Amino acid sequence: MEWVVEVEGLVKEFNGRRVLHDVTFHVGRSEVFGLLGPNGAGKTTTIRILLGLLEPTLGKALVLGERLSESRELRGRVGVVLESDGLFSQLTAYENLEFYARVYGLKSAVERDKRIREVLELVGLYEARSVRVGYFSRGMRRRLALARALLHSPDVLFLDEPTLGLDVEGQALVRDLVTRLSREEGVTVLYTSHNLNEVEKVCSRIALLVGGRIVASGTVESLVSEFSKPLVEVYFTSTGEALKVAKYIRRLNYVVECWCDGKSVTILVESNSDIPKLIDVLARSGFKVVEARRVERRLEEVYLELVRKN
């Protein structure tokens, strides 16, 4: 299979401090690949290296088999939304897009106008087209940045937290747009976000980056089933009681971890067969259990678990 994005053995150091350790992943055509991880994990750094804005210390980072910094033609096939919006505040929304349209080689004025109108309508900013971007709200700027990235119908999209600062409707818009572009137009997307519900809905595959290392990767379903151990939530009558239980339960060898949150204790156990054992222990210990239930595992919990562990 020919990869659209190829990252292999990528290492990046800033003044001798290593921030990416041997990062490897591949993204195929029309995939939406999510790069997840806590703040400072190295997501933006990885994207910047792919875009040719930073040089890799070791390893390779290719887009469509080439280094983006070395091919003007290739840069014309890529759309980006970076952490900053890349807009000019003295210009209106329309003028901003017109500039980028020319940069991306949309030569005929009629064609340009048509395309600008299309993308502005797509992100719901057509009414605001003559307003200077300096007067835009943060979310409006983000929407315009997205329109800018789509302007030239790119084959590959790099979206670094595209929904940052967007309202609920805007977030849904981005999700729908990304899904539609990948399904209908075969666009390949590299996506980062801190909103895991969003990632769950949008991304076909994800990689979890922690401290510059990939600690897990695969489809959302495979990650959840591979990494999630059964989780039980038990409620007690008081916070004090919950704390005591947590202290007591932590000693059991099949309890992987437990967290206290008010009157409830969340307990992670090794396997399904440990749940009855746990309930039994609780019942015999004399603590008064108000409610106990098995928690349905979502990407978010798997994420938290993996990040804490690493």
Place this chain on the structure above:
Amino acid sequence: MLLWVVVWREFKETLRDKSLLSSVFSVLAFLGMLSTTTVKLSVSAESIVFYMAPCLGIIVGFGLSFRFVREKQEGAVETLLCTPLTLRELWLGKVVSLTVPSYIVSVASTLALISLRGYTVNALIVVYLAMVVPVVIASAIGLLGFLYYILGMRQVRTLNYIVFFTLFATLYLVVRRLASPTILTWCSASIILTLSLVIFGVTFYLITHLSKERIVTTIS
């Protein structure tokens, strides 16, 4: 050519930029002051043109070239570097579009000053204003822009102080030297032109070989 796309955008921004207006006002204020304080001195037209035209142009250019910094600080430069544009086109586009207004202000005010004093222009003055002054201004803006690209934000502030005080000191010296015999000759004009061309050429070469990483890592 993509260069003209950049220039076109920069012009639009310049026209809407209030800092151009304030540069023009400060130049006018300075000129007003200058002509009232030196009205009794016998100053030759050559001296005025030789010193004032490049100085005024560089002052206005310095005022406008914070746009290099702004583009970096706001992060737009990062996005621009991901487009088919090259760093050299970005730089050159800015240099061209900041040089033009600086040049216009400088030549217009120099001509105004000498015509107020009743001087006429000769061939040397025309050639100097038409050919040497724009190159001097462009090379100064180009060098400044290059430095803004490679320096971190704190160093940029230091650079600004240095440039500001150097310009101030230069103006002070220039005003004191205005009355001495002129040094605007065909020879001095060609020396200045050559020097500026060399500076511009070196900066152009450096920009071509500047890594994007240097710019991206000095953003904050």
